[in-house]
Amino acid sequence: MRRFALILGLVFLWAPIALMAAYAFSGSRVPFQWGGFSLRWFVALAANERLLEAAWLSLRIGAAAATLATLLGLALGWVLARHGRFAGRSIFGVLTGAPLVLPEVVVGLALLLLFVGLQAMTGWPTQRGAVTVWLAHASLGMAYVAVLVQARLAGLDPALEEAAADLGARPFVVFTTITLPLIAPSLAAGWLLAFTLSLDDVVLASFVSGPGATTLPVYLFSQLRLGMTPEANALAVVMLALAGGLGLLVWALRLSR
Amino acid sequence: MIRSGAWLALLLLVAAPLLVVLGMGFGTSSPGVPPVIPPIGATGWQGSFEAWGLIFADTYYLDAALRSLRLAAITAGLCLVLGFGMALGITSAAPRWQAPLLALVLLPFWSGFVLRLAAWVGLLRDGGWLNATLIQAGLITEPLPLLYSEGAMLLGMVHGYLPFAILPITATLARRDPRLEEAAADLGAGRWTVFATITLPLAAPAAAAAFLLVFIPAAGEVVIPEVLGAPDSVLFGRAIWGEFFQTRDWPAAAALSTALLALLLAPIALYQRLSVAR
Numbered sequence: 262m263r264r265f266a267l268i269l270g271l272v273f274l275w276a277p278i279a280l281m282a283a284y285a286f287s288g289s290r291v292p293f294q295w296g297g298f299s300l301r302w303f304v305a306l307a308a309n310e311r312l313l314e315a316a317w318l319s320l321r322i323g324a325a326a327a328t329l330a331t332l333l334g335l336a337l338g339w340v341l342a343r344h345g346r347f348a349g350r351s352i353f354g355v356l357t358g359a360p361l362v363l364p365e366v367v368v369g370l371a372l373l374l375l376f377v378g379l380q381a382m383t384g385w386p387t388q389r390g391a392v393t394v395w396l397a398h399a400s401l402g403m404a405y406v407a408v409l410v411q412a413r414l415a416g417l418d419p420a421l422e423e424a425a426a427d428l429g430a431r432p433f434v435v436f437t438t439i440t441l442p443l444i445a446p447s448l449a450a451g452w453l454l455a456f457t458l459s460l461d462d463v464v465l466a467s468f469v470s471g472p473g474a475t476t477l478p479v480y481l482f483s484q485l486r487l488g489m490t491p492e493a494n495a496l497a498v499v500m501l502a503l504a505g506g507l508g509l510l511v512w513a514l515r516l517s518r
Numbered sequence: 519m520i521r522s523g524a525w526l527a528l529l530l531l532v533a534a535p536l537l538v539v540l541g542m543g544f545g546t547s548s549p550g551v552p553p554v555i556p557p558i559g560a561t562g563w564q565g566s567f568e569a570w571g572l573i574f575a576d577t578y579y580l581d582a583a584l585r586s587l588r589l590a591a592i593t594a595g596l597c598l599v600l601g602f603g604m605a606l607g608i609t610s611a612a613p614r615w616q617a618p619l620l621a622l623v624l625l626p627f628w629s630g631f632v633l634r635l636a637a638w639v640g641l642l643r644d645g646g647w648l649n650a651t652l653i654q655a656g657l658i659t660e661p662l663p664l665l666y667s668e669g670a671m672l673l674g675m676v677h678g679y680l681p682f683a684i685l686p687i688t689a690t691l692a693r694r695d696p697r698l699e700e701a702a703a704d705l706g707a708g709r710w711t712v713f714a715t716i717t718l719p720l721a722a723p724a725a726a727a728a729f730l731l732v733f734i735p736a737a738g739e740v741v742i743p744e745v746l747g748a749p750d751s752v753l754f755g756r757a758i759w760g761e762f763f764q765t766r767d768w769p770a771a772a773a774l775s776t777a778l779l780a781l782l783l784a785p786i787a788l789y790q791r792l793s794v795a796r
Contacts, residue, residue: 267606270604363536371775374539399531
């Protein structure tokens with residue numbers, strides 16, 4: 262019974278993806294129609310400059326947003342876990358968790374209106390594009406990082422940090438030599454999560470981006486409305502191969518330790 | 519120092535945008551760039567209730583709200599049932615299989631959100647894979663109108679949101695003390711009794727959190743209904759999207775966003791309580 266639900270769920274999750282992967286190697290012009298084995302859609306993918314440009318922009322925005330989200334999320338999680346009761350703590354907690362549960366269409370509109378208002382008042386941001394998408398994605402990612410960091414900090418044995426302090430280490434040294442290595446897994450997980458969220462986001466980027474800064478998901482979404490070629494299947498195979506390869510690498514690194 | 523910086527990030531990136539949206543619902547739409555007159559200008563209050571009047575002028579948006587809530591509840595319910603079963607399956611597997619099984623659940627999500635939707639389109643459309651396969655098997659002669667329907671949209675929603683339900687329940691079930699269930703079984707409880715009296719109460723807060731974690735974003739979902747749903751099925755998220763991108767009525771989009779937040783306030787507050795309690 263338990264196995265049944267798991268197998269059913271896995272088949273449901275994987276069925277469209279397995280079919281995408283299989284038909285990526287079909288020569289037919291119609292997606293999901295078999296036209297003999299062919300690599301033509303991978304070749305077409307490699308020659309599609311607009312798509313490659315969008316992918317490169319998405320990778321850069323994703324990495325930058327994940328990095329900012331990790332720094333901000335670390336600060337948020339630290340304050341929640343270590344600053345005890347302070348004035349406004351409950352508001353602080355609600356605001357930290359808010360991006361996790363607010364509908365993205367509301368967040369997208371809200372950030373756009375903020376950027377437009379800021380521009381009217383201060384002149385910055387002069388135009389909407391990669392920078393505004395970066396900030397929008399960081400604001401989403403930092404909430405996920407904060408949750409992970411807070412949970413990790415709450416689960417740490419306080420004796421470790423106390424021992425370092427008793428032996429004469431100053432707070433900064435305690436943080437860099439004891440705390441940071443202990444919470445590193447949650448930071449890495451948070452970075453990856455924020456990176457993935459950024460790489461998959463259509464809604465926030467549609468709202469806050471401007472002309473000339475089309476991210477990969479926004480580009481694909483516009484193509485999807487026009488009708489997609491089997492290139493989409495080839496791209497999915499490439500992305501899964503990259504993600505699977507990265508996953509195996511992380512797994513192998515953990516085993517070797 | 520750290521706390522001031524953290525406050526600054528929260529106020530600038532979370533609180534300020536929400537306040538601007540609340541305020542802009544009282545702005546006036548105008549043909550300029552940007553296409554809106556803010557409610558507070560150099561001379562003080564200059565706002566209007568135009569946008570709010572528009573929203574409540576007829577039952578168009580009320581119907582959209584009810585439809586959105588109903589579909590979000592169905593999505594969250596399906597995700598909860600399937601996700602609970604899968605979480606039980608994962609946590610009752612041999613320990614060395616648990617991490618690979620969890621990875622198997624998460625890996626599909628690195629194939630790209632839009633690409634997965636493209637796959638559903640390719641599978642479900644009239645000349646798509648499913649119809650072609652059914653016709654070839656001789657089960658049907660005319661293609662079934664599968665795509666652009668409520669069913670197709672629900673399929674895409676459950677497919678997209680399922681991990682949000684699996685993860686919190688798996689995390690809670692993995693921490694449960696197996697001796698509790700063993701003790702119940704030793705005392706003569708059957709499998710269903712053990713499940714209903716021990717496992718289910720232990721996982722109930724996580725299950726409620728999982729339901730809300732799907733329900734809340736699903737109520738405002740835009741992209742999946744846009745790609746898979748019927749074009750005339752107006753939903754809350756699509757209404758906001760349409761007011762902004764097509765009608766270019768920013769105050770109406772802002773007022774609709776405020777209304778959506780008001781509707782979701784109770785579920786959001788409940789979710790935050792549950793996640794703090796855990």
